[in-house]
Amino acid sequence: MAIFAFSVAPLGAGESVTDSVAEAVRIVRASGLPNRTTSMFTEIEGEWDEVMDVVKRATEAVGAGGHRVSLVLKADIRPGHTGELTGKVERVEERLARD
Known part of the structure; x- marks a missing residue:
């Protein structure tokens, strides 16, 4: 299991990339x-192959207009652990609450 954070956007498509990014998020x-989407990344949790398939399809959707595509990908690979998409944040919040 792993958590992947990725950002995908078309290059050369003008200033607004909202429509393309929305299509990528729709696929996720x-x-x-x-999964969850923030202002900078979309995070998705799962097995390597299933997540890579989703990232590939999202990237292809963004590039469907023939634009060049920028993809940033980061992974936290931790076999045997699930629920870390929220678990990691919950542990930090608990620590902050104790201080």
Whole structure:
């Protein structure tokens, strides 16, 4: 299991990339895998192959208009652990609450 954070956007598509990014997020959400989107990244949790398939499809959707695509990908690979998409944040919040 792993958590992947990725950002995908078309290059040369003008200043607003909202429509392309929304299509990528739509694909992630339809995957059924745990995910969340922030202002800079979309995070998705799952097995390597299933997440890479989703990232690939999201990237292809962003590039469907023939634009060049920028993809940033980061992974936290931790076999045997699930629920870390929220678990990691919860542990930090608990620590902050104790201080």
